[in-house]
Amino acid sequence: MNKVEVSGELVTRPKAFKTVNNRIICKFTLKVMRAYSAGAVYLPCNLYGEDAETFFNCADIGARVALSGELIAVNKDIEMACKQFVLQDERSLRAYRAHCSARLNSGIALKIKPLRSRA
Numbered sequence: 001m002n003k004v005e006v007s008g009e010l011v012t013r014p015k016a017f018k019t020v021n022n023r024i025i026c027k028f029t030l031k032v033m034r035a036y037s038a039g040a041v042y043l044p045c046n047l048y049g050e051d052a053e054t055f056f057n058c059a060d061i062g063a064r065v066a067l068s069g070e071l072i073a074v075n076k077d078i079e080m081a082c083k084q085f086v087l088q089d090e091r092s093l094r095a096y097r098a099h100c101s102a103r104l105n106s107g108i109a110l111k112i113k114p115l116r117s118r119a
Contacts, residue, residue, distance in 0.1 A: 002071060004067075004071055007032070008064075009063070010059055010061055010065060011031045014028040015027050015028070016052060024049060026051075026055050027044070027046055028044075028059070029043065030045050030065065043079075045081075045082050046080070047082040047085060051082075057099045059092050065088060067082045067085050067086075068082065069082035
């Protein structure tokens with residue numbers, strides 16, 4: 001079983017990309033404080049699909065986030081492939097509500113860059 005649930009603070013601004021198959025990927029780094037010792041772990045994360053677009057529009061540096069997903073290996077690095085997210089700070093929740101209502105009322109669309117392959 002490969003299931004991970006973490007909460008932490010965003011330390012990089014989320015970046016959204018489109019794959020060749022028109023899937024949206026949102027990449028960001030999460031700072032997770034260690035429970036039993038001093039220090040923190042910086043976890044690279046990827047969020048996929050419609051949640052990725054919403055997260056890109058609502059979360060910013062410093063936002064408190066809880067994530068659920070699985071660990072994956074990408075080019076010999078360990079990353080987290082996120083399935084769900086929960087915004088835990090008030091500023092991000094307000095942005096989420098504004099994004100959802102704007103999307104319902106006007107059908108906004110994002111201009112997202114294509115994902116470049118890693119060389």
